[in-house]
């Protein structure tokens with residue numbers, strides 16, 4: 001048996017050996033980390049550990065020799081510095097319950113690779129992690145960006161963003177999760193970074209519907225552009241910074257997911273556009289299409305924040321079978337047709353965020369006796 005090459009980086013575990021978890025394990029191992037994958041199924045763990053393959057999720061890809069795998073959680077987590085989570089979002093909470101006894105009182109950093117919100121609570125994945133592990137948010141990071149797994153597994157050059165409320169954590173994780181084909185940037189806007197990944201899935205379902213019914217590039221470009229406005233309004237109303245949505249986790253991922261036939265959300269939309277019902281689509285998908293479960297909680301959050309999301313609303317109606325996919329448009333056809341400002345529904349550049357920040361700066365300056373309060 002060949003000896004495992006020594007790692008130069010941190011010891012990490014990746015929980016979930018589907019297409020993204022396994023690809024991220026490869027990214028980390030190729031960057032020098034000592035990686036152990038945890039797979040739910042023993043035969044999958046065995047294939048990764050022994051054959052250095054994950055033939056179901058990454059056909060044709062050779063995994064690094066240094067990467068190993070187990071289906072025993074305690075073995076995967078033994079002595080780790082960082083844990084990366086990549087299971088379907090709706091199963092995260094139950095998985096965290098098993099991790100809690102091992103991770104709760106440690107200083108291990110926990111990184112979400114997922115792009116969904118919890119259907120029952122509307123919580124983002126980092127919020128579910130914080131609740132279930134009862135851990136300091138400074139220990140949590142999220143990774144997002146235009147990251148179609150199979151392209152990265154083929155080592156095609158790609159960028160991503162690592163976000164944490166702690167700049168330190170973001171930088172530590174970004175240093176581990178980079179190599180010659182994968183470059184990570186950092187930010188501290190966790191809300192914007194997570195919602196970017198969640199919301200582009202919903203717009204990708206809409207674009208799939210457009211493809212499925214056979215409409216062309218104008219319809220797609222209109223929906224992508226108005227979709228970005230919808231994403232920005234929603235995220236900003238929920239506390240994000242608008243510029244995050246212009247970055248890799250917003251616009252970048254929107255482009256990748258809407259354009260690629262590799263996208264499962266796009267594929268699900270295409271089937272809906274071709275006339276398959278929601279139930280048929282779920283049966284046909286053998287991988288995770290997070291957008292389908294995120295539609296309802298996102299619309300609820302939008303209603304709570306007073307944000308209109310006409311494109312996401314139409315996706316919901318198609319899923320519910322109450323709208324003909326051929327009626328999909330960048331606007332609701334039932335809308336009143338009063339001309340709207342283009343940039344956002346409020347006619348402001350970022351849903352009011354810039355205005356709010358300007359007020360905050362003026363207020364801080366006033367409090368400081370006319371001196372600048374510093375920061376931004």
Ligand SMILES: NC(=O)C1=CN([C@@H]2O[C@H](COP(=O)(O)OP(=O)(O)OC[C@H]3O[C@@H](n4cnc5c(N)ncnc54)[C@H](O)[C@@H]3O)[C@@H](O)[C@H]2O)C=CC1
Pocket residue numbers: 016017018019020021040057086087088089091095113114115116147148149150286287288290
């Ligand atoms: N595949 C991609 O290109 C990317 C995916 N993501 C995100 O990564 C997350 C994981 O997605 P993928 O790896 O693509 O999905 P996948 O469908 O390829 O794999 C899911 C994995 O989770 C396992 N699993 C299913 N139910 C489970 C449960 N109840 N408990 C534990 N494990 C369970 C499956 O056995 C499989 O190993 C999603 O949130 C997705 O949005 C993010 C970026 C890229």
Ligand SMILES: O=C(CO)COP(=O)(O)O
Pocket residue numbers: 115145146147148149201204253256257262263264265266288289290
């Ligand atoms: O998040 C992704 C690319 O960044 C993957 O998209 P899908 O989940 O639609 O395949």
